[in-house]
Amino acid sequence: MPPPPPPLLLLLLAALAAAARPRCPLARGTTGDCHGPWAADSATCVDMPLRTCSDVAYNQTAFPTLLEHRSREAVEASSEYILLSVLHHLLEGQCNPDLRLLGCAVLAPRCEGGRVRRPCRHVCEGLREACQPAFDAIDMAWPYFLDCSRYFASVEEGCYDPLEKLREGLDVEEALPSGLPPTFLHFTHHSYAQMVRVLRRTAARCAHIAKTYSIGRSFNGKELLVIEFSARPGQHELMEPEVKLIGNIHGNEVAGREMLIYLAQYLCTEYLLGSARIQRLLNTTRIHLLPSMNPDGYEVAAAEGAGYNGWTSGRQNAQNLDLNRNFPDLTSEYYRLAESRSVRSDHIPIPQHYWWGKVAPETKAIMKWMRTTPFVLSASLHGGDLVVSYPFDFSKHPQEEKMFSPTPDEKMFKLLARAYADVHPMMMDRSENRCGGNFLKRGSIINGADWYSFTGGMSDFNYLHSNCFEITVELGCVKFPPEEALYTLWQHNKEPLLNFMETVHRGIKGVVMDKFGKPVKNARIVVKGIRHDITTAPDGDYWRLLPPGSHIVIAQAPGYSKVIKKVTIPARMKRAGRVDFILQPLGTRPKQLLLGPRRSGSGLRDPPGGASRYGEPEEPGQEPLGGRRQPSVGGSKPWWWSYFTSLSEHKPRWLLKY
Numbered sequence: 151m152p153p154p155p156p157p158l159l160l161l162l163l164a165a166l167a168a169a170a171r172p173r174c175p176l177a178r179g180t181t182g183d184c185h186g187p188w189a190a191d192s193a194t195c196v197d198m199p200l201r202t203c204s205d206v207a208y209n210q211t212a213f214p215t216l217l218e219h220r221s222r223e224a225v226e227a228s229s230e231y232i233l234l235s236v237l238h239h240l241l242e243g244q245c246n247p248d249l250r251l252l253g254c255a256v257l258a259p260r261c262e263g264g265r266v267r268r269p270c271r272h273v274c275e276g277l278r279e280a281c282q283p284a285f286d287a288i289d290m291a292w293p294y295f296l297d298c299s300r301y302f303a304s305v306e307e308g309c310y311d312p313l314e315k316l317r318e319g320l321d322v323e324e325a326l327p328s329g330l331p332p333t334f335l336h337f338t339h340h341s342y343a344q345m346v347r348v349l350r351r352t353a354a355r356c357a358h359i360a361k362t363y364s365i366g367r368s369f370n371g372k373e374l375l376v377i378e379f380s381a382r383p384g385q386h387e388l389m390e391p392e393v394k395l396i397g398n399i400h401g402n403e404v405a406g407r408e409m410l411i412y413l414a415q416y417l418c419t420e421y422l423l424g425s426a427r428i429q430r431l432l433n434t435t436r437i438h439l440l441p442s443m444n445p446d447g448y449e450v451a452a453a454e455g456a457g458y459n460g461w462t463s464g465r466q467n468a469q470n471l472d473l474n475r476n477f478p479d480l481t482s483e484y485y486r487l488a489e490s491r492s493v494r495s496d497h498i499p500i501p502q503h504y505w506w507g508k509v510a511p512e513t514k515a516i517m518k519w520m521r522t523t524p525f526v527l528s529a530s531l532h533g534g535d536l537v538v539s540y541p542f543d544f545s546k547h548p549q550e551e552k553m554f555s556p557t558p559d560e561k562m563f564k565l566l567a568r569a570y571a572d573v574h575p576m577m578m579d580r581s582e583n584r585c586g587g588n589f590l591k592r593g594s595i596i597n598g599a600d601w602y603s604f605t606g607g608m609s610d611f612n613y614l615h616s617n618c619f620e621i622t623v624e625l626g627c628v629k630f631p632p633e634e635a636l637y638t639l640w641q642h643n644k645e646p647l648l649n650f651m652e653t654v655h656r657g658i659k660g661v662v663m664d665k666f667g668k669p670v671k672n673a674r675i676v677v678k679g680i681r682h683d684i685t686t687a688p689d690g691d692y693w694r695l696l697p698p699g700s701h702i703v704i705a706q707a708p709g710y711s712k713v714i715k716k717v718t719i720p721a722r723m724k725r726a727g728r729v730d731f732i733l734q735p736l737g738t739r740p741k742q743l744l745l746g747p748r749r750s751g752s753g754l755r756d757p758p759g760g761a762s763r764y765g766e767p768e769e770p771g772q773e774p775l776g777g778r779r780q781p782s783v784g785g786s787k788p789w790w791w792s793y794f795t796s797l798s799e800h801k802p803r804w805l806l807k808y
């Protein structure tokens with residue numbers, strides 16, 4: 151059962167239901183124009199009075215409108231106008247503000263010098279094509295008053311672009327062809343050039359929170375382009391955790407590449423539109439998206455095309471190397487150390503002999519990226535199955551057969567994998583014959599080595615060499631899905647991607663410093679019972695992903711005495727608790743403890759339960775109508791229709807598809 155709708159939306163929907171039916175009669179004549187100011191072409195221009203349309207690029211309109219509304223009051227009472235003001239919620243932000251501006255161009259036509267100007271038909275058509283899936287998803291008909299052939303004009307007839315304001319600040323050559331606006335998600339496959347253009351354009355639109363940069367080049371010389379989102383793009387901020395999402399490491403597994411291109415546009419648009427959840431995420435997290443780690447392989451796969459791509463062509467990079475087998479195998483090293491009892495599962499150095507083999511430039515670029523950025527959390531997006539797997543990927547079985555091979559952070563990795571799978575509608579689907587049905591009983595998550603074992607994977611390397619925890623997401627059973635499938639893939643993965651990124655705020659974070667407040671870099675954060683240490687970044691800050699429960703946490707660094715604290719992480723905590731450490735140089739005794747905003751507790755050891763102060767500081771994410779986009783089945787009405795019928799006898803039937 152869907153949760154009750156927000157009261158404001160209910161009111162608006164009630165008003166919409168009560169409002170009159172469309173006034174414009176069916177198309178007349180060959181151009182299909184209604185009678186209205188456009189038919190006459192001369193009009194009396196008046197100031198734009200409509201709130202919902204206050205951000206259009208012009209400031210005068212004329213009455214009667216094309217829909218034969220004769221006053222501002224009549225427009226405001228119309229179901230068309232009310233629909234425009236709730237479209238953003240109904241479509242969960244998709245296609246907006248573009249759709250709203252398009253509607254405004256009809257409901258409050260542009261008036262200039264005593265003449266009404268018409269919006270361009272090609273802009274309407276472009277938007278309709280792009281947004282139709284969003285309407286289909288909620289079983290809503292395309293609004294009759296956005297009929298492109300009836301209410302819009304051609305370039306020859308002197309139309310204007312109602313979305314020109316959204317294109318401001320973009321280079322002319324960066325603008326999309328055929329009048330497509332920049333704010334909607336275009337559910338197509340993107341060539342390398344198109345991908346680069348979308349990422350650059352997105353960064354330009356959101357210049358205050360986004361930035362593109364390259365981490366290196368592929369073997370064939372293509373830039374490995376990353377788009378970064380953060381309150382202060384381009385720099386690490388103290389205690390701000392960093393997340394990376396990587397797509398298309400296997401060139402023929404393309405869904406992840408598209409998901410990250412859409413995600414970049416989505417984050418930018420939602421931030422600009424004021425989404426509380428996205429603003430909170432981007433203001434507290436630095437997010438790096440690398441949609442294609444293997445652009446050369448993609449070219450090979452794309453040349454065959456969706457539906458024709460075999461299981462393997464384009465998987466490798468241009469040197470024929472499988473990039474997810476090309477990282478240093480530290481897992482064997484870990485198993486060897488485990489046998490000799492000098493267990494160490496973190497910051498294992500890269501063995502010399504690794505460099506004697508072939509190392510792909512793409513692999514090197516990732517390793518360099520990891521060295522220069524203190525990543526906390528990561529996901530690598532694949533295709534070919536439907537499951538989330540987590541390290542180790544290399545089996546501890548002596549013959550390398552598949553076998554459950556957990557890391558010391560098994561609990562946390564399970565939690566991370568669940569953060570993705572538990573909110574993915576297909577991964578949660580209980581039918582056994584679905585794609586990825588083998589993983590049904592495990593809740594669609596699995597330890598990598600328990601599935602199949604391989605060496606040189608990126609996730610094992612992340613865990614054993616750096617502070618970063620990486621999971622692997624198999625997005626679906628088709629590696630190169632047809633374009634028609636991309637919209638649904640995005641619908642299924644949007645929430646999991648957001649939810650996963652938000653888990654970077656689980657556990658604890660803080661600063662390790664000396665008694666003068668100077669940061670101590672490379673200090674170790676040890677958690678008792680988990681043989682995997684985290685080290686501090688150059689500013690002395692650290693992040694330790696931890697599952698709920700009580701933990702003994704120790705900070706230590708050469709030349710200093712250890713500091714031990716007990717922290718308790720409540721089950722529902724969503725923001726990392728702050729735990730700072732002040733280290734005393736060896737040979738000196740802790741004297742009067744410094745009091746200050748960073749200090750808490752009264753000794754080197756925090757009182758038990760001391761972390762309860764990190765209780766839930768944030769309200770749950772506001773997700774209007776979230777999770778309610780269930781397409782109707784078998785002739786029943788869509789979910790939003792019941793609001794209309796329960797509230798009024800007047801029903802805007804033109805919103806119904808069937």
Ligand SMILES: [Zn+2]
Nearest residue numbers: 400403532533
């Ligand atoms: Zn793969």
